[in-house]
Amino acid sequence: MGFGNGIKAHANRFEDVLAKHGRDVLWxxxxxxxxxxxxxxxxxxxxxxxxxxxxxxxxPIAGRPAIQNVMTNKEYLAYTGMFEVGDILMTVPANTMERKSDGTFNPAIREPVKMYNIGFGDIVTLIDDEVKTSEVLIRGEPLNNRPADTLLNPKVTRVLSIRMHDPLTGATTLYDADDYTATGATIEWFDGAGPPEGEQYTVTYMHRSVYTVYAVLPRPRHQDGQELPRTVVLRYYPGGVLHESIICRNSAT
Incomplete structure (x- = not known):
């Protein structure tokens, strides 16, 4: 796909490549x-x-953009200082082939991509990846503006272990999976189980990789009557509770 010297861009061809080789995400x-x-x-x-x-x-809205590491792309060396290690580039098409229920694509039907309007501050979750994190919670007490017993990363996939360490004796209490349940990012203890109220405990768990849009790279979006793919820079999200919209609209009665 060219942009100069009389070379015409072919957005549809690029979009087909993104559909076949992109990664499934939630925007x-x-x-x-x-x-x-x-x-x-x-x-x-x-x-x-x-x-x-x-x-x-x-x-969340599903999408399938192309994702690559910034450090592997020489085109962006001019932006050195803007990027950090771990940042990734995401290319989002304006349209894509219809995706069938079996995961294959129908090239005869093209659909607009909702996340083409992606912008600064938006959140992108990689749903084909997991990251392990270990953190400390306090039983029954809010922590850093999070509800009680709620983990830092909101996209929890599974809890690996919950334990409490005694700093005086060095003893470790490992809690059984039957002592608790994980609802989203919140640990819910069954009656009579878990550490005492107000005591610290450690949760080791897996969660999805969540990124925030750090920058939208300036480049033409419209050429030869076509909507060309756009590229944004994603930075690893430091965690925290995502407050999803519950939109209330006035309606005529």
Missing amino acids: QESNRCSCFNVDSGQPRYDCKACGGTGFVYEL
Whole structure:
């Protein structure tokens, strides 16, 4: 696909490549929370809508963009200083082939890609990848503006172990999987099980890789009457509760 010297871009061909070789993701559009203080530039720490993050996210929408490591692409060496180790590039097409229920594609039908409008602050979850994290919670107490017994990373896939260490004796208490259940990112203890209220414990778990859109790279989106793919920079999301939108609209009665 060329952009100069009279070479015509072929958006459809590039879109077909992205459909066949892309990665399945979930995209969540971000909205600035109305609690944002226009004078201080800060959100309300106690806001129930955004959890103090300043952003509220729409429910996930599936997409299939192309993803690659920034460090392997010489084209972006000019942006050195803008990127960090671990950043990735994601190319999003404007349209894509219809995807059948069996996962194959129908080249005769093209559909618009909703996440083509992706922008700064949006969230992208890689649903074909897992990351292991170990962190400390306090039984029954909120931590860092998160509800009680709620893990930092919201896209939990499985809990590997929960244990409590005694700093005085060195003894380790390993809790059985029958002592608790994981609902989303929250650990729920059954009656009479788990550490005492107010005690710290450690959870080791797997979760999806979640990224936030750090920058939208400037490049033409329209050429030869076509909507060309766009490229954004993704940075690993540091965790935290994602507050998805529960949209209330006034309706005529």
